[in-house]
Amino acid sequence: MTLMPLIAVIALGQAQPAKLTMDEAVKIGATNAFSVRQAQNRLDKAAYNQKASRNALGPSLSVGGNWAYQKLDFANSNSGSGQGQFGVDGTSKSVSATLTQPIDISGLIHLAATVLDEQTMVARAALRAEENSVRSRVKTKFLNVLQASELVDVQVAALKANKDRLEKAQVKWREGAIARFEVLRFETEVKKSEQSLIEAKSNLSLAKQDLNNTIGREAEVDFEAVPVANVPTDIPTVDVLVRQSLSTRQEVKQAEASVVAADSTKKLTWRSLRPSLNLSLSQTNYIDPATSSTKAQTLAAINLTVPIYDSGVTRLNVQAAQRDVDYAEIAVEQTKLGVSLETQSAYTSAKTALEAIDVAKQNVKLTEEALRLAQIRYDQTVGILLDVTTAQSDLTAARASLVIANYKYYQAYAALQKAVGSETLGATAPTKETSK
Numbered sequence: 001m002t003l004m005p006l007i008a009v010i011a012l013g014q015a016q017p018a019k020l021t022m023d024e025a026v027k028i029g030a031t032n033a034f035s036v037r038q039a040q041n042r043l044d045k046a047a048y049n050q051k052a053s054r055n056a057l058g059p060s061l062s063v064g065g066n067w068a069y070q071k072l073d074f075a076n077s078n079s080g081s082g083q084g085q086f087g088v089d090g091t092s093k094s095v096s097a098t099l100t101q102p103i104d105i106s107g108l109i110h111l112a113a114t115v116l117d118e119q120t121m122v123a124r125a126a127l128r129a130e131e132n133s134v135r136s137r138v139k140t141k142f143l144n145v146l147q148a149s150e151l152v153d154v155q156v157a158a159l160k161a162n163k164d165r166l167e168k169a170q171v172k173w174r175e176g177a178i179a180r181f182e183v184l185r186f187e188t189e190v191k192k193s194e195q196s197l198i199e200a201k202s203n204l205s206l207a208k209q210d211l212n213n214t215i216g217r218e219a220e221v222d223f224e225a226v227p228v229a230n231v232p233t234d235i236p237t238v239d240v241l242v243r244q245s246l247s248t249r250q251e252v253k254q255a256e257a258s259v260v261a262a263d264s265t266k267k268l269t270w271r272s273l274r275p276s277l278n279l280s281l282s283q284t285n286y287i288d289p290a291t292s293s294t295k296a297q298t299l300a301a302i303n304l305t306v307p308i309y310d311s312g313v314t315r316l317n318v319q320a321a322q323r324d325v326d327y328a329e330i331a332v333e334q335t336k337l338g339v340s341l342e343t344q345s346a347y348t349s350a351k352t353a354l355e356a357i358d359v360a361k362q363n364v365k366l367t368e369e370a371l372r373l374a375q376i377r378y379d380q381t382v383g384i385l386l387d388v389t390t391a392q393s394d395l396t397a398a399r400a401s402l403v404i405a406n407y408k409y410y411q412a413y414a415a416l417q418k419a420v421g422s423e424t425l426g427a428t429a430p431t432k433e434t435s436k
Contacts, residue, residue, distance in 0.1 A: 043120070053113035060101075105274075151204075166189075259332055360404075375391075
């Protein structure tokens with residue numbers, strides 16, 4: 001092989017778009033999707049707050065320094081020495097260190113940490129719920145690309161069939177077997193097919209751009225979507241799916257965790273009236289004090305605070321916190337009802353779409369036979385041209401309808417997976433450990 005053809009082959013290989021599977025698209029979307037990244041940030045923030053609340057139970061150490069100036073009246077003083085901790089120059093300088101250890105006698109700090117633990121669980125469930133939503137959106141967009149690609153193939157086949165008929169018509173016209181009008185009619189059908197192919201390719205390009213936007217990458221990135229494996233047609237009963245969705249969907253877990261967090265917050269509000277205890281130890285060293293003053297001071301203290309009366313503020317705050325609990329409980333009921341409805345709707349859509357495939361397949365067989373018979377009658381000069389062109393248009397439309405019916409079911413199945421919150425329909429709910 002010479003150098004130029006070799007370069008051409010290499011360039012052609014480099015120009016071909018990369019293949020992209022549905023799983024790869026979902027993975028990219030889960031990494032790049034803005035909503036997932038925001039949910040991850042909220043979870044990280046909750047986790048940091050959770051750790052900070054636990055660390056509040058430990059000791060704290062602080063150091064500091066102090067400088068002060070005092071103007072002295074030596075005329076009324078018996079000596080020129082400083083007073084107290086102030087030196088002869090009228091200044092006082094000191095450094096100190098203080099160690100403090102809270103004693104959680106009322107359990108207030110522990111309960112505050114528990115509240116943040118529960119809020120972290122809420123944030124984690126929210127992240128998983130958003131990942132499930134993004135996964136469903138990416139699947140839908142990916143299936144749109146595959147559908148658009150197959151519709152291009154349908155138009156390619158229609159164009160080829162019309163071109164073949166045009167070539168045969170031109171031969172017959174030159175032989176004087178048919179009129180020029182029939183050749184013109186076939187040429188028109190070829191032009192129509194070419195226009196339909198252009199539109200199909202445009203729709204494919206738009207579908208790819210839409211998918212790229214959904215997974216968070218540049219719209220102009222080209223790729224070849226790899227067809228999905230056979231989508232299961234054996235769907236569990238709707239009762240099984242509803243039970244699965246209520247036990248698996250992260251939105252339900254998020255709502256239930258919000259109730260627990262709201263109830264703990266109410267308890268935390270009530271405990272604000274309980275006493276608090278702190279132990280502290282401080283060491284202060286004075287620099288250049290008066291000769292009669294101490295140079296260092298050590299102080300140990302026990303600070304006990306007992307709230308007595310707050311004009312009913314705490315009681316009102318507790319009542320307000322109870323409203324948050326009630327609101328969260330209502331949200332659980334609403335979420336479960338919504339999840340149940342979504343699952344039932346997705347189930348109905350999937351079943352309906354599955355039945356439509358059989359109808360579309362039968363229609364393709366019918367139009368194929370109609371075209372075959374119309375072509376035979378036309379070739380034997382007992383049929384008319386309009387029957388052939390109409391039958392070809394009907395066949396193209398039937399094949400397109402079958403492609404759309406197939407992908408409508410694929411999308412309905414993906415929506416059903418999203419509704420139950422699992423890739424496997426009818427699977428048992430994961431344990432708490434695996435769900436994390």
